[in-house]
Amino acid sequence: MPVPPEFNHVEHLQSVYRRWLNREVREWFRSADGDEQDDDITTPRGSLLVACTHLDSDSLIMTQMRQQLFDRIRLQKFQIPVVGIPTGSVEESRRYRPQIMLYFQEDQADVYSEYAPVTGEISVRLMNHTSETITPAIANQMANRIQVNFGTGGGYIWRKGKHMMSYIDRNKGYQLQLLVRNEGDGRQLIDRVLDLQTDTPNWSKAQYKENLEPVEAYPTLPDRERVYGEVRRLPRKRPIADVRFQFAVLHVWGLTNPVPLVDRTGLWPSALAS
Template identity: 50%
Template sequence: MLPDGFDPYEHLQSIFRMMHNRRVRYEFRDVGPDDWEPVLNTPRASLRVACTILDNDNSGMMEMRLWLFYVLLKKAQDFHPAIYGIPVPSFQEARKFKPQIQLYFQEDAGDVDRGYAPCTGEISFRLMNNTSGNLNEALARNYANKIKTLFSSGSGFVWKKGKVQCVYTDRERGYALRILCRTKAEGRRVIEQVLDIQNHSPDWKKLNVSENESAAAAYPTVPPNEFIFGKSRRTPRQRPIADVRFQYAVLHVHGMPHPVVLVDRSRIFREQLAT
């Protein structure tokens, strides 16, 4: 039961203000802490004041602040990073494939270094005992529930990425895993977790571990600048050290234009198969 005198607009505005202002505070955390007293003494302080939704804002003011933050300051692009790819129908016309499960991971917002996008991770494998013809929703739900148990329980499975590369290859069972991690032990832990989705035990003679003799120099934490397209620009990070947390898992099936969402902690998708 809603309380007496419930005001839908006030409730919506309150939730909207709380969620939006949390993003604004994080974006402008260099200006001051959460309890920062608003001032207009610097350009970024002025922007933080302008983007922050106030309790007495009407809907027009709220829309203007949203437009400023997400469109003019281009924060909306964080939701859809640039990618290289081809349309799914074109790919499926050119290549037939075994069903594939992909697991996606991302660094927590509070851990992201200023000036960088969140670190991400992806692990995928093939279902060699299944085909597009014999795979159905019931079987997919079994995979979904297993992934939910292994990767989505509690606060989500965390993969500690780093500069050591662990390569696990067992093509007969659908694995060609390349896991960047801090240590070999961490790589084995992640591989064991992935294989457990299909109740497979690792065969460690199929694991190869490589570590650069001077990893800090080969993959610096802060990459150097290079002269690119007319100006000095920061080069992309290689093998950054970051904790990435499980976000969602999808299933790709040949003949289906959209992936089947198995598990979703991120709430990006409207539905998931996991129960």
């Protein structure tokens, strides 16, 4: 049948686009138990769902904005930095221990205008488990412990500074190197991390190092130099910042994507705790 004379190509395109993408949006925001996410905009997930859902009344610009937002949400899952986790091209004969990654970021209101938000990552290997023995039930247990230790009270704040606190116990999966403001902050953070596996710190495995001239070695505001045609401030080293817990994921060898455990951002609809 030929296209009728009154046929509106723009309306037709938007109609097809809306039906196709809204199915994908609904599926993406479906909860872990299979129920569809509601449209409660007072929750992070509900707010993002409403913002991504295409409407018949949308203009072309609104359609593009909704698509761009949805793409950014989905890409968040695949652009997260991965430390020490193999991809499918890595030799498969080696068995990697499951790894928990905790992610932190500076509040937007505290970000210095010339810089991006300060971030932080903490990695823990689950040496008592392998990709064969780790189960969803164990992941749920870890998610609940992370939620208690880092997700409550608006999110745990890691006070990053210029001094290095390390804790090395490879047999238990710990190789922590944490920038902190003082030894007390480092001990508190290490204690919380180890508690995720109900471990108690053996402080003989910890070291605390201070630079003799931290202000000179790691200036709060570095000098400016001409870079790419403009005078720009040089990158900071060991900036002082409060970074707040954002989310935690579990990497398991053999799974294409990480398992979201805890999420405060609303970008991981299937997180086991949020």
